[in-house]
Amino acid sequence: MVFKRLLGAIGVGGPSVDTVLDGGAVVPGGMLAGRVWLKGGSAAVEVEHIGLELLARVEAEHEEGESEGAVVFERFSLGGGFRLGAEEEREVPFAVPLPWETPVTELYGQPLGIVLGVRTEVGVAGARDKGDLDPLAVGPLPVQEAVLEALGQLGFGFRSADLEYGRIGGTGQQLPFYQEVELTPAPQYAHAVQEVELTFLASPAGLEVVLEADKRGGPFSSGQDALARFTVRHEDTHALDWNSEVDGWIRQLIAHREAYGTHAAYGHGEHYGEQLYGEHHHGSRHHIGEHDGHHRSGPGLGTAVAAGAAGLAVGVVGGMVAAEVVDEIGDFFEGDEEDGGDGGDGGEED
Structure with a gap:
């Protein structure tokens, strides 16, 4: 040894x-x-x-x-x-x-x-x-994999993933950061959105799915970001038609731009804003809001996988890990050990 x-x-x-x-x-x-x-x-x-x-x-x-x-x-x-x-x-x-x-x-x-x-x-x-x-x-948990698989089958592509320091208001988030998965839109939604960002917040009871659509602006208006939250149970993994479920989420996310005027203010790593509570939809509860501008950073560590046109799941499996990400992972662990393991903990919350 x-x-x-x-x-x-x-x-x-x-x-x-x-x-x-x-x-x-x-x-x-x-x-x-x-x-x-x-x-x-x-x-x-x-x-x-x-x-x-x-x-x-x-x-x-x-x-x-x-x-x-x-x-x-x-x-x-x-x-x-x-x-x-x-x-x-x-x-x-x-x-x-x-x-x-x-x-x-x-x-x-x-x-x-x-x-x-x-x-x-x-x-x-x-x-x-x-x-x-x-x-x-x-x-991923089975319910997380079901959501990702459905997004892939609907035509969404994987762009990047990273971890953002801060909290998403109106959720049950426990950790001081959240994971953000950035997706390219499926063809049927490309006219309305430039990008969809996905966050999973799992708990023993189930999963909160936070979706944000970077919406395209018109000739006389700027784009807006629509934000929605849906909850599902772990036991729903094999009980739902996930393609229909997730397609419904995306359509609601896009459609509620005009129906609701709630705006959320974001800053300094924390998300605030009123959440709009809707009815149950195919077993999941949804909460929808909207805000102007952009509050999340672009790709950081997450430019890891070249997602193919065949969809998220196939694209991730068939993709190539970017060399710079492999280098970053190595540098992170090597650098942490070289400084005695304390050099990167400045962002730690007790």
């Missing part, structure tokens, strides 16, 4: 650590399992604490422009309080629940350009060392 990280805060001759995650992608709300391997150094030490942190690379908008950094969005304690002998090897298995809003990093095995990591923290002799950082792969 190769121990790939010495606990530098402990000094030369100290223990080393390696975290091994179980193979395959996990899903939001699922269990992340693996093992932390410790190997003693030249002398015995007291291991006071072993913990895990989940990190995400997130974009933030502020008065000076945009920036990117690592945000710790969950912490777990795995134990401690034992003596690790010189050259002794010890395994600490773990299984911890991912937050339901954990972003999806891949679809059908194809990376989306979202960067998540698992970092191990070990406390020895009064010092804590963020000793090991590993990439985390997260696949």
Whole structure:
């Protein structure tokens, strides 16, 4: 076994650590399992604490422009309080629940350009060392996959995905950031919208689907962004005609431009605005609003997949991961380790 990280805060001759995650992608709300391997150094030490942190690379908008950094969005304690002998090897298995809003990093095995990591923290002799950082792969929940599959079959294409720091008003959002998937419009909607942005907010009860349409302006008017929120249950995954359901969402989103005059103000990473509550539609509740202008940034980390004309699902599977995204992922993890694991946490919320 190769121990790939010495606990530098402990000094030369100290223990080393390696975290091994179980193979395959996990899903939001699922269990992340693996093992932390410790190997003693030249002398015995007291291991006071072993913990895990989940990190995400997130974009933030502020008065000076945009920036990117690592945000710790969950912490777990795995134990401690034992003596690790010189050259002794010890395994600490773990299984911890991912937050339901954990972003999806891949679809059908194809990376989306979202960067998540698992970092191990070990406390020895009064010092804590963020000793090991590993990439985390997260696949969609069945209900999320059903929505994405329907969008693909309707003709939408994948453009990019990123993580935005801030909150979406009127939702049950728990994490300090949200995932945004940018889609090119299906041909039947291209006359009305330039782009559709999709956000999933999962919970034990189901899924909030937030859709935003970047609407085209007319000869004598500027474009407007229409915002709508729909809720579905996990048990709806196999009960709904998803193509019809999602098509209805998009049509409502576009049609309500003239029907409603609610405007939402956005700024400094948080979304505010009145939500309009509508009736149930094919089992999902919808909430529709509208605002002027643009509040979300363009593609950042997310230019990851070249979606094909055959649709979202096929396009993602058949797409190519952009080389610059692969480089960014490597730089994120390597840079974090080089600065002792603390350099990117400036955006962290406790």
